[in-house]
Amino acid sequence: MNHLKALLAVAGWTMLLGASAVASDVKVIANPSVKADSISTRELKSLYLEEKNSLNGTHVEPVMERRGPAHEAFLRDYLGQTDDELQKYYQTLVFTGKGSMPKTVSSDAEVVAYVAKTRGAIGYVGSGASLEGVRTLFIADSTGTERQLVNRVEPAYPKDLQERSIGGTVRLKVVVAANGAVEHVDVLGGNPILGESAAAAVQKWKYAAGSRTTMEISVPFEPKH
Amino acid sequence: MYRRVARLLLLLLCAGPVLLHAQDFKLFDRDVQVHGFISQGYVYTSGNNWLSMNTNSDGSAAFTEMGLNMSSPITDKLRVGAQVYDRNLGQLGQYHPELDWAFADYRFASWFGVRGGKVKTVLGLYNDTQDLDFLHTFALLPQSMYPTDLRDETIAHLGGDIYGDIRLKDELGTLSYTAYAGHRSDSIYNGYPLLLSSQGVYIKTQGGLQYGADLRWKTPLKGLLIGASRINQDITATGLTVNQLNPTGPLQAFSSSSKAEWTNQFYGQYEKGKLRIDSEYRRYFTNFGTSSGNTNDVRGWYVSGAYRIIKKLEVGSYYSHYTIESVYYGPIALVVPSQTDTSLPQNHIYDKVITARVDINRFWNLKLEGHFMDGYGVSTYPDGFYPQVNPLGFKNNTDALVVKTSFHF
Numbered sequence: 001m002n003h004l005k006a007l008l009a010v011a012g013w014t015m016l017l018g019a020s021a022v023a024s025d026v027k028v029i030a031n032p033s034v035k036a037d038s039i040s041t042r043e044l045k046s047l048y049l050e051e052k053n054s055l056n057g058t059h060v061e062p063v064m065e066r067r068g069p070a071h072e073a074f075l076r077d078y079l080g081q082t083d084d085e086l087q088k089y090y091q092t093l094v095f096t097g098k099g100s101m102p103k104t105v106s107s108d109a110e111v112v113a114y115v116a117k118t119r120g121a122i123g124y125v126g127s128g129a130s131l132e133g134v135r136t137l138f139i140a141d142s143t144g145t146e147r148q149l150v151n152r153v154e155p156a157y158p159k160d161l162q163e164r165s166i167g168g169t170v171r172l173k174v175v176v177a178a179n180g181a182v183e184h185v186d187v188l189g190g191n192p193i194l195g196e197s198a199a200a201a202v203q204k205w206k207y208a209a210g211s212r213t214t215m216e217i218s219v220p221f222e223p224k225h
Numbered sequence: 226m227y228r229r230v231a232r233l234l235l236l237l238l239c240a241g242p243v244l245l246h247a248q249d250f251k252l253f254d255r256d257v258q259v260h261g262f263i264s265q266g267y268v269y270t271s272g273n274n275w276l277s278m279n280t281n282s283d284g285s286a287a288f289t290e291m292g293l294n295m296s297s298p299i300t301d302k303l304r305v306g307a308q309v310y311d312r313n314l315g316q317l318g319q320y321h322p323e324l325d326w327a328f329a330d331y332r333f334a335s336w337f338g339v340r341g342g343k344v345k346t347v348l349g350l351y352n353d354t355q356d357l358d359f360l361h362t363f364a365l366l367p368q369s370m371y372p373t374d375l376r377d378e379t380i381a382h383l384g385g386d387i388y389g390d391i392r393l394k395d396e397l398g399t400l401s402y403t404a405y406a407g408h409r410s411d412s413i414y415n416g417y418p419l420l421l422s423s424q425g426v427y428i429k430t431q432g433g434l435q436y437g438a439d440l441r442w443k444t445p446l447k448g449l450l451i452g453a454s455r456i457n458q459d460i461t462a463t464g465l466t467v468n469q470l471n472p473t474g475p476l477q478a479f480s481s482s483s484k485a486e487w488t489n490q491f492y493g494q495y496e497k498g499k500l501r502i503d504s505e506y507r508r509y510f511t512n513f514g515t516s517s518g519n520t521n522d523v524r525g526w527y528v529s530g531a532y533r534i535i536k537k538l539e540v541g542s543y544y545s546h547y548t549i550e551s552v553y554y555g556p557i558a559l560v561v562p563s564q565t566d567t568s569l570p571q572n573h574i575y576d577k578v579i580t581a582r583v584d585i586n587r588f589w590n591l592k593l594e595g596h597f598m599d600g601y602g603v604s605t606y607p608d609g610f611y612p613q614v615n616p617l618g619f620k621n622n623t624d625a626l627v628v629k630t631s632f633h634f
Binding site for chain 1: 249256260327328
């Protein structure tokens with residue numbers, strides 16, 4: 001019986017760790033000079049495609065990773081492009097004089113170091129990266145009309161996971177009614193336990209009134225190091 | 226010449242790793258980026274000396290292009306930059322460098338910006354990027370739309386653009402617009418002056434006012450883009466010409482202006498995963514006068530498909546359809562016959578193309594391409610076929626192998 005319990009416990013933690021590893025493990029970080037707590041995927045995409053260069057009135061300079069899992073996840077989840085497609089896009093800008101190559105570095109640590117020291121810098125890193133000197137932006141994604149969040153309930157961070165430094169970003173699909181109440185929440189990706197916690201909190205969020213909207217949002221869980 | 230190109234290519238390839246890290250630097254506390262490209266091709270034709278313009282053999286390596294640019298953001302909204310471009314294609318270009326673009330760009334907001342200086346003209350899917358081999362699957366873009374020997378006719382203008390992106394409500398996609406006006410100035414090393422020189426007309430200047438607009442819609446269907454472009458041009462060519470009444474006498478002054486000259490272009494592009502399909506239609510119309518002159522009506526279209534089989538290998542194919550009708554009237558009609566039958570080989574080019582592109586690394590690619598052409602369409606514009614390199618006349622069909630490699634940083 002004890003063997004069975006131990007086996008189940010190991011299996012449970014293996015599932016948790018496995019789920020954490022395949023989560024959308026990207027955090028968007030910014031220099032403390034950036035006057036924003038959140039950023040929508042639309043804004044994020046516009047900044048990285050050089051369609052705009054400011055966020056809430058602050059000049060923003062995007063920085064990219066050259067390669068790696070965080071880079072691939074960021075391109076896939078937030079820009080909807082492959083690395084080849086994005087390079088081609090930047091080359092078109094560069095060689096017609098309509099834009100420039102963004103600053104590119106090789107690792108999460110270099111992104112964090114650059115963002116920490118560069119006024120207006122914004123970047124992305126894997127969820128396990130040390131975030132000293134930068135701030136994490138909440139990704140308020142929207143696939144529909146933008147809806148303003150008026151009341152936010154923070155999700156509970158399960159103590160067991162926090163103690164074991166299991167974190168990551170959870171992606172949710174949220175249906176917001178015309179009156180601003182959250183009608184429905186689906187977990188799209190991330191650690192299932194964190195997803196459940198995030199979904200329970202988001203269900204209590206309140207948005208400004210508007211037309212019925214379906215959105216994707218990302219909720220980060222940052223373990224204390 | 227070949228040695229010079231080979232040395233330059235070798236130098237760039239060797240210097241590549243250094244350049245890749247040396248492309249950013251600070252100047253007066255501003256970030257400056259430097260980028261460049263070079264491509265080298267070889268064209269082998271079954272006849273007609275298409276593009277190669279080499280009468281000594283069926284092949285030619287006179288197919289070199291290069292560019293170098295520098296740009297810098299001056300403020301959050303203002304950026305400046307310039308690019309120098311040079312090429313040698315058959316007898317065109319002849320390594321005379323030119324300022325490709327050089328402008329200041331001020332972007333007030335994502336939906337409105339202005340550019341002033343020498344600006345690449347937005348026309349269809351690829352007019353402003355047609356020289357950038359590394360961006361394209363094909364070694365030669367469809368020549369019914371982007372004839373490489375006539376690039377100067379549409380490539381840039383000295384003037385200004387307004388432009389912007391407007392995100393439509395209710396997820397209806399994004400509209401991008403560009404409107405422009407300026408002066409076009411052609412190089413005398415372009416294809417049209419070379420063609421006219423075979424008729425005893427030696428152009429010294431060619432250019433004039435051009436204005437137009439482009440509107441493209443990135444539709445809600447992911448990967449689908451459609452758009453339309455229009456240019457109006459008022460072009461004058463000046464130079465010298467042989468006196469038809471006294472061919473051995475001194476050359477006479479020559480001047481010719483178009484009374485109406487416009488291009489309409491419609492296009493669509495669909496990308497899904499590793500597949501990309503492009504299609505464009507262009508009509509280019511010119512009227513050279515009311516009492517005595519001619520009208521030229523060029524129509525071209527193509528459909529192309531490209532598929533990336535593996536990360537380093539992409540294959541593609543296109544069909545390019547080009548026809549021209551030229552109508553002469555007034556006294557000149559007595560000596561120059563009208564060309565209105567587009568089924569004749571001198572009035573059309575139908576080009577079937579297959580290609581393979583190998584990406585050796587992120588900065589270097591190699592392309593192999595086969596062209597199978599019906600017609601030579603040389604009655605009014607050259608499109609790669611020149612009478613002076615075909616003194617015995619043209620064959621109706623031309624096959625060509627194009628090998629091209631390009632490097633950029």
